Amino acid sequence: MTIAFWCVLIAGLLPYLGATIAKAGGERFNNRNPRAWLAKQEGFRARANAAQLNSFEAFPFFAAAVITAHLIQAPADRVNALAAIFVGARVAYLACYLADLHWARSVFWLVGWLATITIFVSGVR
DSSP states (O other): OOHHHHHHHHHHHHHHHHHHHHHSSSSOOOTTSHHHHHHTOOHHHHHHHHHHHHHHHHHHHHHHHHHHHHHTTOOHHHHHHHHHHHHHHHHHHHHHHHTTOHHHHHHHHHHHHHHHHHHHHTTOO
16 A cells, blocks of 8 residues: 555544544533534634534545546655645644644645645646
């Protein structure tokens, strides 16, 4: 299994890290109506939930890029490096979201997005 495929697994799990942070501590989490409970959160918990949602949004595009790159036999070293950049950018994105560093968060979002696009076109000759 390639590094890029491991990165797909990690990227698929990242939203759950945001969800765990949003739900941990503070007022008792209500699992009977979790979306309503999360909608009432403020501060870092609200931002962790927003990061979770954005991570779910970014994942399909990234996973499709990695799978496509493998199918068209793009250079594996390049795809692996770009996939690692994507995961690193998404981890930094989550950290910046939690710390309320909105400009840095946007930069890391852009880095991840550009890495994904570059993975898609890596096999173009």
